[in-house]
Every structure is written in structure tokens, then in C-alpha cells.
Amino acid sequence: MALLETRFTRLFGVAHPVMQGGMQWAARAELVAAVANAGGLGTLSALTQPSPEALLAEIRRTQALTEQAFAVNLTLLPTLKPVPYDDYRNAIIEGGVRIVETAGSNPQAHIEAFKAGGVKVIHKCTSLRHALKAQQLGVDAVCIDGFECAGHPGEEDIPGLVLIPLTSRALSIPVIACGGFADGRGLVAALALGAEAISMGTRFLCTREAPVHPNVKARLVQGSEQGTQLILRSLGNSVRVARNAVSEHVAASEAQGVGFDGLAEWVSGQRGRQVYETGDIDAGVWSAGLVQGLIEDIPACHELIARIVDEARAIIRGRLGDLAKA
Incomplete structure (x- = not known):
């Protein structure tokens, strides 16, 4: 090479x-x-x-x-x-x-x-x-x-x-x-x-x-450029994550005016760590970019x-x- x-x-x-x-x-x-x-x-x-x-x-x-x-x-x-x-x-x-x-x-x-x-x-x-x-x-x-x-x-x-x-x-x-x-x-x-x-x-x-976990890698291979979601925009701390049940819940909560105290449990790093370790894609939020479409x-x-x-x-x-x- x-x-x-x-x-x-x-x-x-x-x-x-x-x-x-x-x-x-x-x-x-x-x-x-x-x-x-x-x-x-x-x-x-x-x-x-x-x-x-x-x-x-x-x-x-x-x-x-x-x-x-x-x-x-x-x-x-x-x-x-x-x-x-x-x-x-x-x-x-x-x-x-x-x-x-x-x-x-x-x-x-x-x-x-x-x-x-x-x-x-x-x-x-x-x-x-x-x-x-x-x-x-x-x-x-x-x-x-x-x-x-x-x-x-x-x-x-x-x-x-x-x-x-x-x-x-x-x-x-x-x-x-x-x-x-x-x-x-x-x-x-x-x-x-x-x-x-x-x-x-x-x-x-x-x-x-x-x-x-292999489930995470499989999800990225199967994913498209539309498979991410921006959350925490209402807090001025935008994060792009893989779209899943938790990210959808967080986005819906933000739209209803829920603040940090009501979101913290859902976006904790430990929940995201569980995704990587257990393969439960919906255990928490985890980072993924638009590039998954490629x-x-x-x-x-x-x-x-x-x-x-x-x-x-x-x-x-x-x-x-x-x-x-x-």
C-alpha cells in the first residue's frame, strides 16, 4: 500500500x-x-x-x-x-x-x-x-x-x-x-x-x-443516513445519536418542554454503555453519525x-x- x-x-x-x-x-x-x-x-x-x-x-x-x-x-x-x-x-x-x-x-x-x-x-x-x-x-x-x-x-x-x-x-x-x-x-x-x-x-x-456488541455493528450496516436524531437541542447541548426508542422519547419530551432534570436519566452515559455491552439497541442513547449510510x-x-x-x-x-x- x-x-x-x-x-x-x-x-x-x-x-x-x-x-x-x-x-x-x-x-x-x-x-x-x-x-x-x-x-x-x-x-x-x-x-x-x-x-x-x-x-x-x-x-x-x-x-x-x-x-x-x-x-x-x-x-x-x-x-x-x-x-x-x-x-x-x-x-x-x-x-x-x-x-x-x-x-x-x-x-x-x-x-x-x-x-x-x-x-x-x-x-x-x-x-x-x-x-x-x-x-x-x-x-x-x-x-x-x-x-x-x-x-x-x-x-x-x-x-x-x-x-x-x-x-x-x-x-x-x-x-x-x-x-x-x-x-x-x-x-x-x-x-x-x-x-x-x-x-x-x-x-x-x-x-x-x-x-x-455485534448488534451495534449490525445496526450501523443496516442503517441509513436518516437513522440518526439530534437531541438536547433545547438545552443548547445538541447531540447526534442513533435513532431508537430512547432518542424518540427524549425528543418528544423536549418538544413538551421537559428540562434537564426530566431528561438526565434517559441520556445518561451508563445507559449508552449498556447498549455497547449488552447489544440492546434501545437501552439508551448512543452516538452515530450520518455516515452510517455509507x-x-x-x-x-x-x-x-x-x-x-x-x-x-x-x-x-x-x-x-x-x-x-x-
């Missing part, structure tokens, strides 16, 4: 411009190592682990499975129960991880410590203004989430086709495109729009190594990444090359 070298691959020391997103409950050692061994940038989810000590153990488990670089995602969000973010950050540094992806709130409080620990920082954003702020704070790269993405798409509803070139044009640091990517066509499109790599969550959720199989990570890169190169050399000659 030939390489597609970009500023992303050079900066982070990986073979291919493909990143696996830090999906909560799913981004564990077996998946992350499989992506890393296939030449992509795998990403552990820090807050999937119940404590900083557990995160350090998961970092060690990943390191036992791969000698390649991988990242850790540290999502900074307000919660009912305080999260010891400083301790999670310190576990990342102590573990010898050299790449971190921050997301959610402003990462300023952690950047100096990461830099002092030799850690390169990617910050995930959903708007151009937040990407510009992240660059000003000194992050090494930005991951920009279009409206198509799973999880939190922000509140501005700007799709990737507009958001990616806007961000790439405005920033001098590498931009990673996220939201709606599953194949080589998407990688070529992202590169054409100015990005240096793509990040995928839903697509990696549907791989052999993803540590989730997912047709459950490959191994090395097969998926090789296919994406080979397809991208074929498009660049083939159809696009032929058009350029016309």
Missing part, C-alpha cells in the same frame, strides 16, 4: 492521514492498537476509564499491543460530578503518550503542562472561531467537526463542506476533517478542501476490533485503512488525473 504523506503524517509520525476518534466506551486498547498497527492514529478515550489510575493501566495495555504512536482523547465538559481532569492529564503524561486530543471546553488550563511533558495537542472544535482560538492558545493541530458528525456537532449547524475549507484557509496549523467520512472518496474530498487528514468515529465503531461491512482496521488509502490514491491518479488532462 502506497502512502499519502501530509503535514499530519509528518507531525504525528504515522503512515496514513487517518485518525480514529476518541469514542466514549468504545475507544479502548484493542481498537486503538489495531488502528495504530495499521498506520493510522488511534485514540484512547480517557473518560471511558473510571479513574486516572485506570487510564494509565489502559495506556500500558495499549503500549503492550503496539509500538506505534497513538493519542488519548481528553474531553473537558461540565458535569454533575467533578472530574479530576488534572489527574487524568498527569496520567497521560506519565504514561509517555506523546499526542493528546482535547475536546469540549477551552483547553488552555492544560496546554502548558502537556507541552512541558512533550505532548503534541490536537483540539477538536465545531466552529471556526473556536479553531482560531485554539491556534492562538498554541495547539499543534485542530480537528474540525462538521454538522454531519456523531456526538456533539455544536449549535451552528455548519456542514463540513463549508466548515473544512473555512478552517483550513484561516489556520496555519494542520486541520483534521471530522464528520461524514468512511472511505477514500471522503479522504480525497477532505484533502481537496484543505485538510491534512480525516478523523472517523462511526466507521471505526463498525470494525472487527471495536469492543462493542457503511456496508465490518472489516478489520488494517483492511479498512488500506482500502481508504488505496481508493484515495486511485481517485487522485485516475478520475481526477484524467479530468486534469481534458
